[in-house]
Amino acid sequence: MLFPTGHRGAATPTPVAPSTGRLTPLGLDQVRITGGPWARRQEVNATATLAHIEHWLEREGWLGNFDLAVSGGLAEGRRGREFSDSEVYKLLEAMAWELGRRPDDDLRGRFDAIVARVAAAQEPDGYLGTRFGRPGQQPRYTDLEWGHELYCQGHLFQAAAARARTGGTDDLLVQVARRSADHVCATFGPDGNQGVCGHAEVEVGLAELGRALGEPRYLAQAALFVERRGHGTLADIEFGRSYYQDDVPVRDAEVLHGHAVRANYLAAGAVDVAVETGDTGLLDAVAGQWARAQARRTYVTGGQGSHHQDEAFGDDWVLPPDRAYSETCASVGSVMVSWRLLLARGGVEHADAIERALTNVVATSPAHDGQSFFYANTLHQRVPAEHVADDVVSKRAEASLRAPWFEVSCCPPNVARTFASLAAYVATVDDAGVQLHQYTPAEIRAELPSGERVGLDVVTDYPADGRVEVRVVAVPAGDWTLTLRVPAWSASARVRVDDGVVREVGPGLVAVPGPRTGGVVVLDLDTAPRFVVPDPHIDAVRGCVAVQRGPEVLCLESVDLEGAGLGPAGGGPDGGVDDVVVDASVPPWEVDGVVYVRAGRRGAGAGAGDSGDTDGVGWPYATAADVEPAPRPELHDVPLVAYHDWANRGPATMRVWLPTL
Numbered sequence: 001m002l003f004p005t006g007h008r009g010a011a012t013p014t015p016v017a018p019s020t021g022r023l024t025p026l027g028l029d030q031v032r033i034t035g036g037p038w039a040r041r042q043e044v045n046a047t048a049t050l051a052h053i054e055h056w057l058e059r060e061g062w063l064g065n066f067d068l069a070v071s072g073g074l075a076e077g078r079r080g081r082e083f084s085d086s087e088v089y090k091l092l093e094a095m096a097w098e099l100g101r102r103p104d105d106d107l108r109g110r111f112d113a114i115v116a117r118v119a120a121a122q123e124p125d126g127y128l129g130t131r132f133g134r135p136g137q138q139p140r141y142t143d144l145e146w147g148h149e150l151y152c153q154g155h156l157f158q159a160a161a162a163r164a165r166t167g168g169t170d171d172l173l174v175q176v177a178r179r180s181a182d183h184v185c186a187t188f189g190p191d192g193n194q195g196v197c198g199h200a201e202v203e204v205g206l207a208e209l210g211r212a213l214g215e216p217r218y219l220a221q222a223a224l225f226v227e228r229r230g231h232g233t234l235a236d237i238e239f240g241r242s243y244y245q246d247d248v249p250v251r252d253a254e255v256l257h258g259h260a261v262r263a264n265y266l267a268a269g270a271v272d273v274a275v276e277t278g279d280t281g282l283l284d285a286v287a288g289q290w291a292r293a294q295a296r297r298t299y300v301t302g303g304q305g306s307h308h309q310d311e312a313f314g315d316d317w318v319l320p321p322d323r324a325y326s327e328t329c330a331s332v333g334s335v336m337v338s339w340r341l342l343l344a345r346g347g348v349e350h351a352d353a354i355e356r357a358l359t360n361v362v363a364t365s366p367a368h369d370g371q372s373f374f375y376a377n378t379l380h381q382r383v384p385a386e387h388v389a390d391d392v393v394s395k396r397a398e399a400s401l402r403a404p405w406f407e408v409s410c411c412p413p414n415v416a417r418t419f420a421s422l423a424a425y426v427a428t429v430d431d432a433g434v435q436l437h438q439y440t441p442a443e444i445r446a447e448l449p450s451g452e453r454v455g456l457d458v459v460t461d462y463p464a465d466g467r468v469e470v471r472v473v474a475v476p477a478g479d480w481t482l483t484l485r486v487p488a489w490s491a492s493a494r495v496r497v498d499d500g501v502v503r504e505v506g507p508g509l510v511a512v513p514g515p516r517t518g519g520v521v522v523l524d525l526d527t528a529p530r531f532v533v534p535d536p537h538i539d540a541v542r543g544c545v546a547v548q549r550g551p552e553v554l555c556l557e558s559v560d561l562e563g564a565g566l567g568p569a570g571g572g573p574d575g576g577v578d579d580v581v582v583d584a585s586v587p588p589w590e591v592d593g594v595v596y597v598r599a600g601r602r603g604a605g606a607g608a609g610d611s612g613d614t615d616g617v618g619w620p621y622a623t624a625a626d627v628e629p630a631p632r633p634e635l636h637d638v639p640l641v642a643y644h645d646w647a648n649r650g651p652a653t654m655r656v657w658l659p660t661l
């Protein structure tokens, strides 16, 4: 890979390009993922997932809605939910990043064809949407609570920002988005409609389009939307105004709350606004909300949102594993927020959070073939789910196995756009040098703010192996520093430069001053499997342990029980994994890449007197004094699998948190 030439700054082919901040992002032309799990994900995304999504958008008529807008048949013929346009835009964004990753004439043709259909549906004043405002349809902006009109246009803006940065600002999609953004500014400006959209997204879309096109009006409109929210302009609904974060102004909120995707998208937009306007109060507020949500409202997987009913964050510590909603999109949103805070402030905790969410939620959603997806990501599956046929549309989070498509299909294209732009999250630069945040085989050909260049080749089997080798290909003329992240999960780590002394380092950032061209920096992380225990406040998993190996959270899947001597899969008094207990006095260990724990089946009636464990009748509570101590079960070596790999071997029960003996 050669050093990129030409533009930088706002035109950098990267999802977030702030004009200022602690760290500067790199573009897809500066970082290329060359191997390992993330490269495989990108390959499947490019060769299977994009076409899969396109097929379903066509089949379900969500693309056809744009054609109906032209032919005049929307009022009678429109298909899909009110936000279906946004899935088309997210696919376009994914395609735009993919085109930025590597030229592809076929993909380019498909991209252009979809853009042409979208463009044809745009109204003369710039409005773009298929659900409102046409003859026979409800008037525009008459249902800001649920209509998703600004939300959809926000995704159009993000797609256009991606295309502007990968294909240039002359692209038709960029022109369409510009007209749409001008319409939004004219309609919702300081003297216009004072409303906000029930689903945040237009804020982050306007901010990024404004950055990509150098258009301050779009940033100003994003700021207006951020400031307007929280003053009760949206209707009070059954979930309360907190559902759409209209209960308290963004700068006054103490924690991310309400619908978890909306909360994260809003926070991302608020960081963009804060950075561009120098509003440190707003930035402090969002950083604090992020930190508290991480500390008290996030699953061990990085997943967020424990309410099924309103897809929302629970109160602090409400993190039940078997009722985890943990929507894939909420973690895409959390990566968006964490990345923006990392660029603004540089904190290593943000890169840790990105790794956690990408590895254990975003990567969990798609099947290995990239053609079926989890919408919700439970941490405990008590009943084997039913296989979903590959031609069936599932309801939102109804499918407890991966499903090809959903009536609300936000997650698949969200995964696609994230995977296509994954290289952007690997490294950054600042005046001092290069910071490596995520570990994957990669080629980095970065330009420092000074214009000097640094070339690095990352060679590693991460996360299977904790050894990361950074080969220095080119360095700037003066002093420079390579900064490496030692993740919080790595209890110890060692750094060695060339044949020099080995330095022991702890979690955090490690500065390696001035590696020379031809040199090698080796980071050894401790990926040995280990037990993780929950904060005692998380009552739902008290007395349980999870197992983590490197960044990967592991789980027990019922299909592995029979081979481990714990009876047929689905057998045992409770069936499946529910009555398996772990001997926490024996640390997890690894043989040939497989992690094991010492575990057995809890005896019948071990918890309470007449518990109903054996025959499904009785009463599961007993007088404490009557409870006999549980007999010690026969223990076996039981293998675990990476949580992101679960349910790839057919229906199964599964749990991340394992009760201890």
Ligand SMILES: [Zn+2]
Pocket (backbone or CB within 6 Å): 327, 328, 329, 330, 375, 409, 410, 411, 412, 414
């Ligand atoms: Zn979703």
